[in-house]
Amino acid sequence: MPFIEESDLLDLHKDIDKAQILNERLLDQIKYKNKELRNSKIQRNVLAGITGFFLLGIFALYIFDAGRRSNLTQSKNNLVVTDLDSLDAIRNRMENLKLKNEELSNIKEFYLAKEFLEKEKIYSVQVKSFVDNNITLASESLTNTLFVKTNPFYSYSLGNFETIEEARSFRYQLVKMGFEDAFVASYQNGKRIKIEDPY
Known part of the structure; x- marks a missing residue:
């Protein structure tokens, strides 16, 4: 097993x-x-x-005008009471729709964020491949690791870098620590695109 010097560990950090x-x-x-x-x-x-309230206002004016034209005061009072009841029902429906809209927007934001991160091209340093998906090297605290199925193997990579130069520098440090087979690969949408030139 390779020995890691303190300076190499600091560079890795x-x-x-x-x-x-x-x-x-x-x-x-x-x-x-x-x-x-x-x-x-x-x-x-x-x-x-605003559009809904405008349409409701026009509708209310229409009903009010139709009721005013009527000679029967009893039917006029019934229209006003019915109109008030329907306004309360519409308000309740609008409140329910607002709550559902907020819930859907939270879900949509999560998927948009995930989609945004997956579409970015990143570089990582592959250090090992396995035949099975039974990898015990992973830790919950290691967020900068990738496990990718590259037929017929599962590859284990370290680091998520924006530029190839950063990934090459990291690979060089890993080679100095004893991981001589490490290489840089580019990934996008959770899949390996290609193995990059190490220099």
């Missing part, structure tokens, strides 16, 4: 910190996109609300 900063940048971009989506959704809901 620095690279992991860089990757975490990159992840934070991506999360900031996702938050910005979600904020834009929320703002456009709010504008759309406000416009729909």
Whole structure:
């Protein structure tokens, strides 16, 4: 088993910190996109609300005018009571629709964020391949690891880098630590695109 020197371990931690900063940048971009989506959704809901109230106002004026023309005061009072009951029902339905819209927007934001991250091309350093998907090397705290099925094997890669230069630098450090078979590969949509030139 290779021996890891303290300076190599510090360099490895620095690279992991860089990757975490990159992840934070991506999360900031996702938050910005979600904020834009929320703002456009709010504008759309406000416009729909104003249009709904405008149509309700026209409808109410029409009913009021039709009732006023009628000579029967009893039927006029019945229309007003019926109209008030229907307005309460419409308000309740609008409140329910607003709640459902908020729930759906939360779900949509989650999938948009996931889709955004998966579409980005990243680079990682593959250190090992396995025949089975029975990998005990993984830890819940290691967020910068990839497990990808590359037929007929399952590959285990370290690091998520935005540029190939960062991945090559990380690979060089791993080779110095004894992982001589490590190589850089590019990934997108959860699949390996190609094995990159190591230099």
